Ligand code: UD1
């Protein structure tokens with residue numbers, strides 16, 4: 001029997017975390033010949049995820065360079081993937097989300113007339129420059145892809161409004177598949193830096209920040225607001241695993257080095273991250289993934305951006321978009337530290353992003369599209 005050849009392509013930490021459950025589901029399906037290719041747009045941060053989820057890529061383009069530009073990522077990915085597609089000739093290429101790797105992988109597949117499945121399709125802010133360049137990557141991916149695996153009904157409606165009618169599936173987000181496997185009550189941290197911290201003595205605010213549109217003044221505002229918060233609240237500490245991007249790393253260390261109760265860590269592995277989230281008081285972040293993970297753990301999230309493409313948890317009340325001004329960040333965070341009522345309102349667990357079955361639905365949708373097997377039922 002001829003199997004269908006499905007190639008997963010990804011390159012950054014969040015893509016790897018969210019593709020890992022799908023890579024495993026593809027590996028387990030007898031109708032599918034799975035192939036895994038990483039661009040390694042991220043190196044260390046990608047390898048950490050590959051390690052935790054025990055994924056050994058068949059192809060590794062190793063494209064990362066320090067302070068890489070968007071053009072560097074896109075051109076190196078296209079050139080590398082051109083060769084890989086020529087050799088492997090997949091029936092379907094799967095890409096994830098909105099990174100430059102995903103866009104380049106889909107465009108190159110189109111050049112080879114290979115079908116493209118887009119995982120985490122249909123997210124939109126409707127603001128061309130925010131997030132930058134991700135909003136445009138997503139819209140271009142929508143145009144190039146044949147199959148659109150949308151986490152929510154809202155995402156599917158965004159695509160329909162753009163005139164896309166075929167190949168839309170509502171699957172839930174694969175990140176919920178991943179987090180169901182990592183969070184455990186008896187979990188022990190792997191990172192020595194984390195092991196050395198006392199999570200019982202202080203209320204812990206977990207911070208992450210890395211978006212390109214926040215480079216410069218917005219990042220400085222975030223760091224200064226953190227300094228204001230620890231000065232005002234002696235019973236809290238901030239744990240910040242700092243992204244390896246030099247634009248982020250340099251700003252974070254310049255402003256926060258030596259500030260008492262602010263702990264700047266190296267990136268932590270995803271098991272440590274999910275379990276640290278579960279043990280934190282609240283989360284300050286500009287990350288996309290954390291906005292999806294934290295609500296399922298009942299942790300309030302204050303988003304360090306002016307918009308979000310993930311309105312579902314905002315509507316459910318556990319996520320609030322607070323912008324990137326120093327005073328706004330301080331005031332919104334202080335409100336949750338002071339008021340039990342405000343905190344309680346935001347800290348109920350909600351799960352608008354999935355039920356842990358997204359990868360299975362995506363595999364079923366692939367088999368429906370390529371082998372005419374029955375389609376999956378939509379998530380919600
Ligand atoms: C990328 C994605 C962004 C995603 C983010 C997740 C694009 C354009 N951006 O942004 O959508 O939210 O990943 O983290 O696709 N670096 C290392 N080691 C690593 C990773 C990064 O040294 O393991 C440094 C390198 O100097 C690299 C820089 O970080 O040049 C920036 O990486 P890049 O992938 O260009 O941008 P991110 O901000 O990580």
Ligand code: UDP
Pocket residue numbers: 013014017208210241242266267268269270271273274286287288289290293
């Ligand atoms: N994450 C991690 N270690 C860290 C910081 C984040 O494992 O030190 C995880 C986090 O739990 C989420 C993903 O990385 O699953 C989010 O990645 P990032 O914030 O870099 O990208 P985004 O989601 O904004 O695209």
